[in-house]
Amino acid sequence: xxxxxxxxxxxxxxxxxxxxxxxxxxxxxxxxxxxxxxxxxxxxxxxxxxxxxxxxxxxxxxxxxxxxxxxxxxxxxxxxxxxxxxxxxxxxxxxxxxxxxxxxxxxxxxxxxxx
Amino acid sequence: xxxxxxxxxxxxxxxxxxxxxxxxxxxxxxxxxxxxxxxxxxxxxxxxxxxxxxxxxxxxxxxxxxxxxxxxxxxxxxxxxxxxxxxxxxxxxxxxxxxxxxxxxxxxxxxxx
Numbered sequence: 001x002x003x004x005x006x007x008x009x010x011x012x013x014x015x016x017x018x019x020x021x022x023x024x025x026x027x028x029x030x031x032x033x034x035x036x037x038x039x040x041x042x043x044x045x046x047x048x049x050x051x052x053x054x055x056x057x058x059x060x061x062x063x064x065x066x067x068x069x070x071x072x073x074x075x076x077x078x079x080x081x082x083x084x085x086x087x088x089x090x091x092x093x094x095x096x097x098x099x100x101x102x103x104x105x106x107x108x109x110x111x112x113x114x115x
Numbered sequence: 116x117x118x119x120x121x122x123x124x125x126x127x128x129x130x131x132x133x134x135x136x137x138x139x140x141x142x143x144x145x146x147x148x149x150x151x152x153x154x155x156x157x158x159x160x161x162x163x164x165x166x167x168x169x170x171x172x173x174x175x176x177x178x179x180x181x182x183x184x185x186x187x188x189x190x191x192x193x194x195x196x197x198x199x200x201x202x203x204x205x206x207x208x209x210x211x212x213x214x215x216x217x218x219x220x221x222x223x224x225x226x227x228x
Contacts, residue, residue: 035216037219042221043152043204043221043222043224044219044220044221044222045206045208045219045222046219047216047217047218050216091158103160103217105157105158106157107157108157
């Protein structure tokens with residue numbers, strides 16, 4: 001079974017600082033996709049970044065980057081120059097690439113940004 | 116560029132009433148997903164469709180829940196009769212092709228009293 005674990009229920013960061021959110025997953029597959037979603041108070045799920053497991057290069061989207069460690073099954077999200085608008089719940093998600101199947105989500109990490 | 120559109124955004128209903136949630140996927144997307152989010156269980160997949168055909172409904176909690184996708188641009192999730200434990204945020208999401216990103220709607224907040 002595939003599971004996604006986010007060990008940090010809550011995190012806090014000072015505005016303009018950097019914060020890293022942790023995510024680990026359990027799978028026996030070699031080909032899969034990993035995602036980070038942001039859910040602000042509005043409850044909308046917004047894709048932040050995505051990583052294909054076959055790619056060694058870590059994905060980057062502006063201030064958001066990941067540290068993908070395939071052997072360790074770790075997929076952390078780094079937010080640089082944190083902004084007040086980054087405050088939200090962040091969900092790590094996993095999906096097998098070959099299977100038209102659902103995504104497995106972690107329990108989420110609530111990020112607070114202090115001014 | 117319209118995203119996934121869900122309605123209603125909020126609904127409060129009495130126990131025993133029928134609830135219908137609606138979803139319009141992104142045009143051109145051939146996979147549609149219904150998720151439920153609660154504090155206790157997090158995000159759970161209820162059912163997904165591929166080319167309007169239900170593929171996996173193993174996440175549907177019980178017979179009170181049903182979902183349909185009569186065409187490529189519309190899907191419904193129905194709860195009949197509704198119960199207080201059905202209170203949750205229900206998300207619809209769509210995707211084009213295997214391997215592509217899933218796009219979520221804004222969710223429908225359901226409260227059953």
